[in-house]
Amino acid sequence: MASRLLFQSRLSAPVAAGVFAAGYTLFPKTTVHAEAPEGSYSRKPIYDEFESLPAPPAQKPLPTPEASEPSKVSSPTPTDRLAVQIGKTRVFLHARVAAAEDKINQLMDNVLDLESSxxxxxxxxxxxxxxGEKLMPGAVYVLVAAMAGSIVSRNRNIVLRATVPLAVGVGAGWVVLPVTMRNVSDLLWQYEKRFPAIADGHIRTRExxxxAWTMARVHTQLAANTVDEKIGASREAVEGWVRKGK
Structure with a gap:
């Protein structure tokens, strides 16, 4: 009897559980949701507006350059060193070319100035x-006079052969071309001023x-007066003799 009751109780437990499950499924009293029940967190539809994003955390102030660690200086690459060397070479060549161009321009300016001078x-x-002075006939006369002086002094010593043609030519130039010789003398004097010793010697020689020319003219005049007096006295004596003879 006891065993029968135990068997019936074991048999009735699964049946009761099945009946309860079938009845709960067919006639539910509460709605079962996939989400968690209300109270844990609010459920919202997927089409609601996005909530405002939370404010970003306050950024920490950047450290000052004094507080920051010194940055490591990277060594230049071979390309950078090559570029620096090329730049230095270009600057050097440009400076040398510019200096050479300046020298050439200065030389050409000096040549043009010399030509113009x-x-x-x-x-x-x-x-x-x-x-009214003409160079061509006068220059020919001066040349002929210098050649005549060379012919006259050809049998003399070397000093006379060098000085006589020059002196005769200069003298002929002062006689034939006085204006040109004056211009030449003034030009030589301008160059002689650059050398005081030569200028002083020239002044002494000229003086x-x-x-000497003044003294020669004075003595010539005295000699001419003496000759005139002698000639006049002789003529008077002759004239007196002639009158006495008559």
Whole structure:
């Protein structure tokens, strides 16, 4: 009897559980949700607006350059070193080319200035039109006079052979081309001023020549006066003799 009751109780437990499950399934009294029940967190539809994002955390102030650790300086690459060397070479070549160009320009300026000075100096030696002096016939006369002086002194010593043609030519130039010789003398004097010793010697020589020329003219005049007096006295004596003879 006891065993029968135990068997019936074991048999009735699964049946009761099945009946309860079938009845709960077919006639539910509460709605079963997949989400957690209300109270744990609020359920929201998927189409609701997004909530405002939380404010970002406050950034920490950047450390000052004094507080920060010194940055490591990276060594230049071979390309950087090559670029620096190329730049230095270009600057060096540019400086040398510019210096050479300046030297060439300066040389050309000096040559042009020298040419202009030479042409202006030669032009200044020519006589003016108002003087009526012509270079071509006068230059020929001066050359002929110098050649005559060379012929006269050809059998003399070397000093006379060197000085006589020059002196005769210069003298002929002062006689035939006085304006041109004056211009040449003034030009030489401008160059002689650069050398005081030569200028002083020239002044002394010129003063000596002028003094000798003055003395020569005075003595010539005295000699001419003496001759005139002697001639006049002789003529008077002759005339007296002639009158007495009559």
């Amino acid at each position: 030479f042409t202006s100096t030669v032009a200044s030696l020519a006589p003016s039109k108002e003087s 000596g020549i002028e003094k």
